[in-house]
Amino acid sequence: MKEKQVFEDDLKKLQKIVEELSGGKLTLGEALKKYEEGINLAESCSQTLQEAERKVESLIKKDGRYTLKEFAEDGEGKD
Amino acid sequence: MPMPLEDKHIYTVSQITQEIGVIFENTFGNGVWVEGEVSNFKAASSGHFYFSLKDSAAVLSAAMFNRANRELKFQLQDGIKVICFGKIDVYGARGQYQMIVEKIEPKGIGARALAFEQLKEKLLKEGLFDSAHKRPLPFMPFSVGVVTSSKGAAIRDILGILKKGAPCVDVVIRSARVQGEGAAQEIAQGIEELNQFNQVDLIIVSRGGGSTEDLWAFNEEVVARAVYNSKIPVISAVGHQINISLCDLVADLFVETPTAAAKIIVDKKNTFLAELDNLRHEMVFSISETISSLKNNLTALRHALKSPLDRLHEKEQLLDDLSAGLSQNMRQLIEITRERASSLIHRLGALSPLAVLSRGYSLSMLMKDESVIKDALRIKPGDRVKTILSNGSFISLVEEVRRNERKTGF
Numbered sequence: 001m002k003e004k005q006v007f008e009d010d011l012k013k014l015q016k017i018v019e020e021l022s023g024g025k026l027t028l029g030e031a032l033k034k035y036e037e038g039i040n041l042a043e044s045c046s047q048t049l050q051e052a053e054r055k056v057e058s059l060i061k062k063d064g065r066y067t068l069k070e071f072a073e074d075g076e077g078k079d
Numbered sequence: 080m081p082m083p084l085e086d087k088h089i090y091t092v093s094q095i096t097q098e099i100g101v102i103f104e105n106t107f108g109n110g111v112w113v114e115g116e117v118s119n120f121k122a123a124s125s126g127h128f129y130f131s132l133k134d135s136a137a138v139l140s141a142a143m144f145n146r147a148n149r150e151l152k153f154q155l156q157d158g159i160k161v162i163c164f165g166k167i168d169v170y171g172a173r174g175q176y177q178m179i180v181e182k183i184e185p186k187g188i189g190a191r192a193l194a195f196e197q198l199k200e201k202l203l204k205e206g207l208f209d210s211a212h213k214r215p216l217p218f219m220p221f222s223v224g225v226v227t228s229s230k231g232a233a234i235r236d237i238l239g240i241l242k243k244g245a246p247c248v249d250v251v252i253r254s255a256r257v258q259g260e261g262a263a264q265e266i267a268q269g270i271e272e273l274n275q276f277n278q279v280d281l282i283i284v285s286r287g288g289g290s291t292e293d294l295w296a297f298n299e300e301v302v303a304r305a306v307y308n309s310k311i312p313v314i315s316a317v318g319h320q321i322n323i324s325l326c327d328l329v330a331d332l333f334v335e336t337p338t339a340a341a342k343i344i345v346d347k348k349n350t351f352l353a354e355l356d357n358l359r360h361e362m363v364f365s366i367s368e369t370i371s372s373l374k375n376n377l378t379a380l381r382h383a384l385k386s387p388l389d390r391l392h393e394k395e396q397l398l399d400d401l402s403a404g405l406s407q408n409m410r411q412l413i414e415i416t417r418e419r420a421s422s423l424i425h426r427l428g429a430l431s432p433l434a435v436l437s438r439g440y441s442l443s444m445l446m447k448d449e450s451v452i453k454d455a456l457r458i459k460p461g462d463r464v465k466t467i468l469s470n471g472s473f474i475s476l477v478e479e480v481r482r483n484e485r486k487t488g489f
Contacts, residue, residue, distance in 0.1 A: 003221040004280050011218075011351075018358050021365035028373055035366045042359045049219070049348050049355075052246040056238060058229065059253045059276055066276045071229070071252055073238055 007048050014041040093171065100169040103176065107167045113178060114162045114186060115139065120155055128155060132163060132178065140177035141165075147181050153194035154201075160186040195298055199325060202300070207307045208328045214312040216332060217280040219351055220344055222249045224279035224311070226269035229254035232287035233318070233337035240338055244345030251279050257286035262296035266326075267305035274309055281344075282311050284326060285337045288318030297326040306330050316340035436469035443467075446474065455482050 017038040021031060057068040090098065115132030122128055126145030131138050141163065148155075155161075165180040185193040202208065223241075227233045229252055241248050253273050255265035266284060273282050284306065286294065296302060297317045303325040306313045315330035316337045327333035334340050436442065443452045446463040458464070462477045 004217065004219060007221065008218050011355075014355075014358055018361050018365070021362055021369070024365070024369060024372070026369070028369065031366060031369045035362055038362045039359065042355050042362070046352060046355050048221075049245075049247050049352050054241070054246045055249045057249075057251055059224070059251050059272060061272055066272070068251065071250075073242075 003048065007045060010041050010045050014038055014045065017041070096169060096171040096174070099176075100171070103167050103169055110164055110166055110181065112162055112164050113139065114160070116158065116160050117155060118157050120157050128180075130155065130157075132161070140175060141180050142177055143180040143183070151183065152190045153185060154197045155183065156197075159193075162186055191295070195325075198298070198300055198303075199328070202303055202325065202329070207303060212307070213331045216312050216314070216343070216347070219347055220248060220280035222251065222279045222281075223344060224251045224253060224273040224276075224282045225285060226253045226255050226266055226273065226282060227285040227337070228257050231257065233257075233285040233316070236287070236337040237283065237285065237341040240341035240345060244342070245348040247348065248344055251276070258289065258293045258296055263299035263302050266296055267301040270302075270305040270309050270313070274311055277311075279311060282309060282313045283316055283337070283340045284313060284330065285316040285340060286318060287337060291322060294318075294322075294324060297324040299325070302326050303329045314340045314343065436467065441466050441468050455480055 017034050020026060021034055021038065026034060056071040056073055058071045060067050060069055113132060115134050118131045118133050118138075120128065120130040126148070128143040128148050130141050130143075132141050133139070143151075143155075143165075162184045163178060163180045164182040165178050167176055168179045169176050184190055206212065225234060225237055227237075234252060238250060241250065251273070253269040255269040256262045257266065270282060270284065273279055284297070284302075286297070294317055297315070306315065306326055306329040312331045313329075315324065315327045315333040316335075316339060317324050317326060317333075318336050323333070332343070334343065443464050443466045444450060445452060445458065446465055449465075452458060452464065458477055458480055460477050460479055463474060464477055465472055465474050
């Protein structure tokens with residue numbers, strides 16, 4: 001959820017930068033700064049999407065509290 | 080021929096009613112099946128059902144007590160044709176007989192199918208399928224909750240597709256039995272728990288293919304309501320060929336297989352990656368545009384800046400051109416002047432005293448003041464005189480001066 005929020009915020013920022021850049025009303029200094037920022041945001045968003053470290057867990061409720069337990073991915077998860 | 084009164088067997092109302100009861104008991108005691116249309120249906124607050132069965136010619140009162148009607152899969156209502164099983168009972172207090180119904184089957188359609196249609200109708204009226212209630216799928220689900228059997232094919236399919244296509248997505252499995260008694264309750268509870276846990280962006284409710292019977296849990300009201308009440312968007316992915324489950328109808332999106340559900344997430348990821356590439360290209364394009372437009376401005380400015388110098392150069396060139404022209408003109412002028420001068424000189428030459436001298440005349444001057452001697456009276460003997468000839472001169476001493484008596488011209 002947190003990851004999603006960061007991604008969403010970054011993407012919004014990125015879209016705003018792209019708009020500002022295409023608006024052509026920035027000074028060269030501003031434009032270059034925005035451009036660099038935009039490229040970094042695009043890079044970080046892409047990285048988030050291309051990350052390969054997913055977690056697979058089971059949700060277990062015990063005594064009214066939730067815990068996550070690692071799920072054995074070979075399809076033989078216990079429970 | 081009436082018997083004498085004293086010989087007759089006289090029943091009390093209660094006795095005869097009881098007798099009738101015995102006859103009914105003997106005749107219908109093992110239960111009978113009666114077919115008819117339901118009318119005057121009432122569900123009492125006690126939970127008992129009261130209604131009538133009728134056909135074109137007769138009406139039979141019926142009661143179904145709560146103990147029996149709890150098992151009823153569909154909703155009893157006026158107008159439906161049913162087949163009831165039960166006993167015929169005498170209700171002495173009212174002098175009536177009625178059927179005590181133990182079981183009811185809808186006529187012509189399975190109880191389950193009727194129940195499904197009835198429930199669907201009810202949920203439709205309540206607005207559970209309204210498209211206005213459908214939530215958009217999340218921006219990009221980085222965490223997906225799956226309600227399904229942890230041992231089933233559905234979770235294996237989903238994990239397989241996600242691992243290959245979108246390994247950035249975390250999966251939280253809320254295991255639930257997906258068929259059999261109590262499965263619907265577990266599925267519903269799973270959806271509720273994932274909502275309470277509140278750490279996934281999307282819920283997939285799923286099971287692999289199976290018979291209509293196998294998939295029945297996804298048609299139950301408790302599941303439909305849990306999906307409807309979920310704050311997190313729900314994809315229903317119940318493997319089926321023909322029938323659409325109630326879970327499908329309520330869900331924000333439904334697909335036919337667990338694999339298809341996982342592919343939606345993979346597609347979303349790929350769409351975003353492509354979008355990011357587009358944004359990157361747009362930025363590169365924009366910045367190039369900005370730079371090239373600035374370059375153009377700069378060139379224009381440089382032109383503007385250089386222009387005074389250019390103008391000076393232009394003026395210099397003009398000046399050069401002009402001066403070239405001028406000297407040309409001057410030369411011509413000089414030439415003309417020279418020619419005129421030489422012709423004048425030529426003409427002058429004819430008038431020159433020197434020309435006269437060359438014809439044998441001479442010119443004499445007094446040495447003392449170099450004045451030309453035109454008057455004989457001006458010279459005296461002893462004066463020195465310079466005489467100029469055409470090709471030289473000589474100096475002489477005057478011995479005598481003579482004056483002409485007659486005036487003559489020169």
